[in-house]
Amino acid sequence: MSDQILHECGIAMIRLRKPLSYYIEKYGPTYAMNKMYILMEKQHNRGQDGAGIANIKLDIEPGHRYISRYRSIKAQPVAHLFKKISKKYKRAQKEGKGRFRDEQWLKENVAFTGELWLGHLRYGTHGMNSIENVHPFLRQNNWRSRNLVMAGNFNMTNVEELFDLLVGLGQHPKEKVDTVTVMEKIGHFLDEEVQTLFERYKDKFSNREVSDIIENELDLHRVLKRACKDFDGGYTMAGVTGSGSAFVTRDPNGIRPAYYYADDEVVVVASEKPAIKTAFNVDYSQIEEIKPGHALIVNKSGEYGQYQITQPGEKTACSFERIYFSRGNDPDIYRERKQLGRLLVPQVLKAINSDLRNTVFSYIPNTAETAFFGMMEGIEEYLINKQKDIIIDGKPSVDSLEDILSLRPRVEKLVLKDVKLRTFITDDEHRDEMVSHVYDTTYEVIRKGIDTVVVIDDSIVRGTTLEKSILKMLDRLGPKKIVVVSSAPQIRFPDCYGIDMSKMGEFVAFRAMRALLKDQGKDYLLGEVYERCTRARGHERQQNYVKQLYEQFTHDEISAKVTEICRPADMNAELEIIFQTVDNLHKAIPLHSGDWYFTGDYPTPGGMKVVNRSYVNYMEGKLVRAY
Numbered sequence: 015m016s017d018q019i020l021h022e023c024g025i026a027m028i029r030l031r032k033p034l035s036y037y038i039e040k041y042g043p044t045y046a047m048n049k050m051y052i053l054m055e056k057q058h059n060r061g062q063d064g065a066g067i068a069n070i071k072l073d074i075e076p077g078h079r080y081i082s083r084y085r086s087i088k089a090q091p092v093a094h095l096f097k098k099i100s101k102k103y104k105r106a107q108k109e110g111k112g113r114f115r116d117e118q119w120l121k122e123n124v125a126f127t128g129e130l131w132l133g134h135l136r137y138g139t140h141g142m143n144s145i146e147n148v149h150p151f152l153r154q155n156n157w158r159s160r161n162l163v164m165a166g167n168f169n170m171t172n173v174e175e176l177f178d179l180l181v182g183l184g185q186h187p188k189e190k191v192d193t194v195t196v197m198e199k200i201g202h203f204l205d206e207e208v209q210t211l212f213e214r215y216k217d218k219f220s221n222r223e224v225s226d227i228i229e230n231e232l233d234l235h236r237v238l239k240r241a242c243k244d245f246d247g248g249y250t251m252a253g254v255t256g257s258g259s260a261f262v263t264r265d266p267n268g269i270r271p272a273y274y275y276a277d278d279e280v281v282v283v284a285s286e287k288p289a290i291k292t293a294f295n296v297d298y299s300q301i302e303e304i305k306p307g308h309a310l311i312v313n314k315s316g317e318y319g320q321y322q323i324t325q326p327g328e329k330t331a332c333s334f335e336r337i338y339f340s341r342g343n344d345p346d347i348y349r350e351r352k353q354l355g356r357l358l359v360p361q362v363l364k365a366i367n368s369d370l371r372n373t374v375f376s377y378i379p380n381t382a383e384t385a386f387f388g389m390m391e392g393i394e395e396y397l398i399n400k401q402k403d404i405i406i407d408g409k410p411s412v413d414s415l416e417d418i419l420s421l422r423p424r425v426e427k428l429v430l431k432d433v434k435l436r437t438f439i440t441d442d443e444h445r446d447e448m449v450s451h452v453y454d455t456t457y458e459v460i461r462k463g464i465d466t467v468v469v470i471d472d473s474i475v476r477g478t479t480l481e482k483s484i485l486k487m488l489d490r491l492g493p494k495k496i497v498v499v500s501s502a503p504q505i506r507f508p509d510c511y512g513i514d515m516s517k518m519g520e521f522v523a524f525r526a527m528r529a530l531l532k533d534q535g536k537d538y539l540l541g542e543v544y545e546r547c548t549r550a551r552g553h554e555r556q557q558n559y560v561k562q563l564y565e566q567f568t569h570d571e572i573s574a575k576v577t578e579i580c581r582p583a584d585m586n587a588e589l590e591i592i593f594q595t596v597d598n599l600h601k602a603i604p605l606h607s608g609d610w611y612f613t614g615d616y617p618t619p620g621g622m623k624v625v626n627r628s629y630v631n632y633m634e635g636k637l638v639r640a641y
């Protein structure tokens with residue numbers, strides 16, 4: 015990925031299903047902490063802002079702490095958290111001696127030794143990047159079962175409405191941060207559930223007995239059904255109660271990912287499968303997806319199941335997870351990325367005039383590497399078929415047979431990513447120069463004026479890194495032509511379900527469409543669409559009016575204009591930018607069909623509102639998020 019887009023959060027949950035002493039004996043006292051560390055570290059790709067972790071101890075006597083939480087916004091937040099936690103363990107080992115292996119002593123004296131863990135990696139899409147906004151969030155209460163600890167990978171498109179609903183319920187929230195809004199909504203119905211159970215049993219039992227009954231009978235299924243019905247967005251929300259029940263619930267379209275594994279020792283949940291696989295060394299086929307519109311609920315005694323929370327809609331899981339965000343060592347994702355590269359081959363061959371002798375193939379590190387392998391397999395296949403044809407035809411006339419058979423695609427590592435250089439010199443010209451050195455290249459492998467360079471990237475969002483860094487750098491090598499290939503289609507519309515790209519005017523595809531309108535004297539359409547968007551404001555069901563602007567042009571016209579925009583002023587080589595088609599995207603990634611950023615087809619009414627609002631913001635010159 016050359017243009018950085020910030021995105022995503024990751025969740026990690028572990029519930030030990032047997033008494034703590036079982037694990038102490040079998041694996042040692044640090045078992046769950048170690049597993050949690052791996053689970054979170056293997057998802058570090060999902061949170062650039064911070065990380066947090068909470069731990070709940072089951073069945074603690076009154077007077078002892080049973081909820082612990084740490085959060086960090088340090089440069090390596092996961093490592094920072096676990097350094098602090100392991101310090102506690104080390105001290106306990108030193109001071110406790112033999113008691114370090116005693117369940118009772120550990121739980122009474124050492125934090126983070128409970129049976130239930132909830133971890134989170136954050137990239138914020140709402141609110142600032144401050145420690146207060148790092149998950150898990152706590153909603154505290156003196157009744158154990160009313161305590162709620164929450165963390166999520168989510169973005170709601172109707173936070174304002176949800177906030178108003180809370181006020182309507184009689185609450186008085188002190189902030190508008192989306193995680194608080196969502197937690198307060200769930201917390202409200204958790205309170206009601208506890209209260210209902212209390213009313214039911216209070217005449218027959220003492221209050222202390224009722225508390226126990228409540229903890230055992232707490233119906234999170236009912237709580238979530240009531241709380242989630244007004245959510246509009248993409249979400250995987252995880253929560254645990256002070257009494258030790260837990261849930262992870264997923265939006266009706268399955269936009270955000272969630273996977274789990276369970277056996278008689280543990281229930282584990284994570285945003286990505288490879289994290290579970292690596293941490294617990296289980297078979298891939300044993301890791302299941304939490305179904306869209308469902309919640310995985312683990313009750314206080316450790317029983318678990320999936321329950322329907324909202325009416326599941328069409329499954330439109332985010333395809334960007336597969337193209338770029340998620341780790342590429344998931345076997346399905348690996349295959350899909352390769353297939354994305356392979357499907358681009360016909361377009362690539364056209365761009366290089368099938369001249370493999372004078373073409374060098376390369377990729378932008380690191381996320382485009384897998385697509386690159388797929389593209390090269392496709393090129394090799396083409397070559398073998400070509401060689402076969404020539405031999406079968408018996409016409410090796412152009413070259414000698416040996417020449418034909420020895421031809422191999424030329425592959426070089428042309429683009430290297432370096433650390434960002436500090437832009438301490440503040441004038442624009444020098445800042446641009448520093449930006450251009452984020453990447454470096456390999457010299458003397460390109461034949462000047464003869465070779466074409468093909469580089470594949472996973473996506474092109476704003477096009478600025480291409481223009482300011484990569485193309486300038488590659489052009490200095492003196493190639494005849496540069497072909498940039500994007501394994502993702504043109505990003506035309508904003509995201510509002512977890513990826514931080516809601517300012518439409520920044521997308522290079524949008525700028526291209528805008529320039530084409532101007533070239534063709536169709537500028538008047540901008541105002542027409544603006545009117546439609548403003549007239550629709552406040553309406554629940556809206557259409558995506560911005561689509562009409564893109565519909566004026568073909569895929570190729572937009573690609574050609576993107577090429578023009580990204581071309582640095584002083585570039586010598588010819589340039590061509592190629593994008594994946596949406597059809598091929600779906601062929602490569604059939605089970606994750608969420609494609610609103612490419613097509614404008616949002617799966618929820620809130621998404622339609624966001625795209626129109628984003629356009630209005632653009633027209634009014636407001637550089638703000640559209641949700």
Ligand SMILES: NC(=O)CC[C@H](N)C(=O)O
Pocket residue numbers: 021022023136137138139140141147166167168169170192193512513
């Ligand atoms: N990327 C995410 O999932 C963000 C979660 C939440 N909206 C936050 O800003 O904290």
